[in-house]
Amino acid sequence: QWTTSSIVDEQVALIRAQVGDGKAICGLSGGVDSAVAAALVNRAIGDRLTCVFVDHGLLRAGERGQVERDYVAATGVRLVTVDARERFLTALAGVTDPEEKRKIIGREFIRVFEQAASDLQTEAGQSGEHYDFLVQGTLYPDVVESGGGTGAANIKSHHNVGGLPEDLQFKLVEPLRALFKDEVRRVGLELGLPEVIVHRQPFPGPGLGIRIIGEVTAARLDLLRAADAIAREELTAAGLDRTIWQCPVVLLADVRSVGVQGDGRTYGHPVVLRPVSSEDAMTADWTRLPYDVLERISTRITNEVNDVNRVVLDVTSKPPGTIEWE
Ligand code: XMP
Numbered sequence: 046q047w048t049t050s051s052i053v054d055e056q057v058a059l060i061r062a063q064v065g066d067g068k069a070i071c072g073l074s075g076g077v078d079s080a081v082a083a084a085l086v087n088r089a090i091g092d093r094l095t096c097v098f099v100d101h102g103l104l105r106a107g108e109r110g111q112v113e114r115d116y117v118a119a120t121g122v123r124l125v126t127v128d129a130r131e132r133f134l135t136a137l138a139g140v141t142d143p144e145e146k147r148k149i150i151g152r153e154f155i156r157v158f159e160q161a162a163s164d165l166q167t168e169a170g171q172s173g174e175h176y177d178f179l180v181q182g183t184l185y186p187d188v189v190e191s192g193g194g195t196g197a198a199n200i201k202s203h204h205n206v207g208g209l210p211e212d213l214q215f216k217l218v219e220p221l222r223a224l225f226k227d228e229v230r231r232v233g234l235e236l237g238l239p240e241v242i243v244h245r246q247p248f249p250g251p252g253l254g255i256r257i258i259g260e261v262t263a264a265r266l267d268l269l270r271a272a273d274a275i276a277r278e279e280l281t282a283a284g285l286d287r288t289i290w291q292c293p294v295v296l297l298a299d300v301r302s303v304g305v306q307g308d309g310r311t312y313g314h315p316v317v318l319r320p321v322s323s324e325d326a327m328t329a330d331w332t333r334l335p336y337d338v339l340e341r342i343s344t345r346i347t348n349e350v351n352d353v354n355r356v357v358l359d360v361t362s363k364p365p366g367t368i369e370w371e
């Protein structure tokens with residue numbers, strides 16, 4: 046009989062056995078998975094864990110502050126923030142293929158961690174200790190969908206599984222590898238993380254980079270960030286956060302359509318709303334959001350976000366569609 050506390054106890058013991066006297070580094074994405082993985086490792090090895098938050102510029106509005114403020118307040122973990130916005134934009138310049146984007150983002154993530162680890166090491170001076178371990182919040186569905194499970198086809202390279210470079214300099218610690226999302230949330234609560242973190246909706250590690258269909262640029266990220274913030278605000282105001290699994294907002298950056306606003310013709314981009322309901326993200330249904338909520342989101346986005354003149358609704362289940370568009 047598996048209880049949540051027995052999962053915690055077992056994982057803490059396994060982490061201690063794996064890491065020994067070593068030091069670990071953990072990338073926090075702001076999402077529940079890495080937050081819970083880090084909290085587990087923190088419980089196991091205390092301040093021999095340092096968390097690194099990479100601002101890759103593909104974040105949603107307010108996310109960096111939330112990690113720096115809320116998560117640190119809740120856990121007391123040691124956190125270093127790295128501003129890598131330029132680096133990711135440069136690496137993604139000209140790239141439109143979804144898998145290529147994912148692989149680039151995964152690779153850059155690891156390179157930034159390696160740099161952060163080596164900076165920490167330098168800081169630690171001559172103590173002779175090394176950050177040998179990398180903690181990741183990889184879940185069971187990530188493993189399966191990246192082809193690492195029992196013979197499943199490779200559907201997408203989740204950045205934390207299929208996107209890892211061959212010459213990875215860390216040993217991986219992945220305490221959530223056998224768990225589904227709902228189990229991870231229970232583990233998070235068991236570890237004393239606040240509801241606001243534990244019940245955050247999932248957000249992919251590659252962030253807004255895989256929600257811009259086409260090349261990722263700073264200007265497009267700004268558009269999408271603004272549209273996404275409005276959609277989230279309205280969904281929260283309508284009390285729907287716990288009803289839906291998540292609602293990606295996707296920018297069709299290479300598509301333009303004609304619109305009219307005031308007396309003028311516009312020639313802007315569409316954004317797609319992708320509200321989904323799911324138990325574990327392996328399958329999903331599109332959520333029948335109330336029309337008045339859809340209307341408010343649509344009106345606000347087209348009024349407030351320059352260059353977006355159309356809001357469309359994705360009514361595809363998974364399968365055949367995946368939740369994210371890339
Ligand atoms: P898909 O698009 O495969 O997404 O139906 C299933 C769930 O996983 C999230 N997702 C990711 N999470 N790294 C992550 O940590 C990733 O690379 C990634 N890709 C998708 C997605 O938001 C959904 O909840």
